[in-house]
Amino acid sequence: MRPSSVLLLAGGLAITPLMIGCTSSPPLQAPPTPSPAAAKAVDNDYIIGPGDTLEVFVWRNPELSVTVPVRPDGKISTPLVENMVAVGKTPPKLARDMEGVLAEYVRSPKVNIIVTTAASAFSLVKVVGQVAHPQALPYREGMTVLDAILAVGGLGQFASGNRARIVRVQNGQQTTIHVKLAKLVNSGDVSENVPLKPGDVLVVPESIF
Known part of the structure; x- marks a missing residue:
């Protein structure tokens, strides 16, 4: 065998293990992302409360990404973050607070928090006054006043629906939104079908005779 052939053969044997090593390397894992259903559970201005379930995603650190309940004491614990107060915070606020703690262990942490189960009192929509069955309803994405009225059995006999x-309380400020429910229910005026938010109280007064 000629020397050049020996060199080519040796070179091929040296390259083969390298190629095998390259092809056998596991693919890079994509960072965890919330499912579409989870991402639409509540708005970013939702106030977290006890009993809620949170999905915590830490970018490029799947071992730190977990699903946790908010404990009765209002706190959560995740890998590297213990007993963090969650109650009273919005998901973005809690995410920033967790990033501050994780920065001691992870370079430039990026945290995303999704409320997958809104079970606290902050997530309820209360319907009171002249309706068939006044009650507190679990909030769901896209919920409107018509959804709430149908869920409680409709307007009462003496309801003043148009009053x-x-x-609603947002950022510590109480606001009032007037809704003409009689026009919505009896005339189908969808312009009165106002979207609801977690924590809203829908008040239906009694007619004045």
């Missing part, structure tokens, strides 16, 4: 109002 109904939504009482």
Whole structure:
């Protein structure tokens, strides 16, 4: 065998293990991302409360990404973050607080928090006054006043539907939104079908005779 052939053969044998090593390397794992259903569970201004379930995603650190409940004491614990207060915070606020703690262990951590189960009192929509069955309803994405009225059995016999109002508290400020429920229910005026938010109180007053 000629020397050049020996060199080519040796070179091929040296390259073969390298190629095998390259092809056998496991693919890089994509960072965890929330499912579409989870991402639409609540708005970013939702106030976290006890009993809620949170999905915590830490970018490029799947071992730190977990699903945790908010404990009765209002705190959560995740890998590297213990007993963090969650109650009273919005998901973005809690994510920033967790990033501050994780920065001691992870370079430039990026945290995303999704409320997958809104079970606290902050997530309820309360319907009170002149309706068939006044009650607190679990909030769901896209919920409107018509959804709430149908869920409680409709307006009561003595309801003054066009004087109904939504009482909403955001950022510590209370606002009132007036809704003409009679026009919505009896005339089908969809412009009165106002979207609801977690924690809203829908008040249906009694007619004044």
